[in-house]
Amino acid sequence: MSTSTCQAGNFADEPTLLAALQGGDDRAYHFLVVTHSPHLLAVSRRFMRNEVDAQDVLQDAFLSAFKALPSFRGDAKLSTWLHSIVVRAALMKLRARKPQWKRELSIDDVLPRFSDGFDHRDNPGPAWRSTVEQELHSKEVCSLVRQAIDRLPEIYRVVVMLRDIDGLDTQETAELLGVTTTVIKTRLHRARMALRELLDPSLAGV
């Protein structure tokens, strides 16, 4: 136990860790994988929504990372670098995976509808309850939001995750998905509108 604490002490410094990895130090590899896997597996699970695929993606990602390590110059933090490798591996796996049509709803079913001459929203319903902002950290609301995101059609789900959770900007997201920035903006807006609609029954006030 004391040796592992000692290793952590050495490897907590990224240039030291990187040098050890590039020198093929087994303890450095162990430290890297054990330290970063919990976060990276959580990211992978969010994309894949299926444990087997999530674990496959993590393995694929570390394999790519190990290959790229010799040329990694340390200009980004290792955690940031690994995160982006996991995201790429997850997107690749999603593309290869058969679309899960049966689970997908159509985005048009959860976008606001308008009618009459003034284009008013149909059944606008009440405002969200005034306490909702304080509830955003609660387990209940977090779980509602996750379920709503999981219900989005994949092309919308991926954009909302990359932009609003992984923190990529419009340009980066567009490049990663091979579409234009206009497409990303439209999908993001539609995804947020759909999420608002899916959350509305639970968060509207009384």
Add this chain to the structure above:
Amino acid sequence: MITCRELISFLADYLEGNLAPTERVAFEEHLGVCPDCVNYVESYKTTHKAIPLAYADENDPAPSEVPEELIQAILEARPKRE
């Protein structure tokens, strides 16, 4: 006066400050007279805030979440020293 449908289609641009000044005025004029759209804008903003918060625990997961066999399988694939 813009319609509710138009307001909602401009919403993302409005929130990011990407509307031209005249469009912005039209947007805010509509909000001044349409409580339904005020509610919509508020709930859209709340939704936007809620998305990253729902996954905040991703940044601080329990290490026990990762199966030991997975760690071992990954380490097996590391480049071996000659």
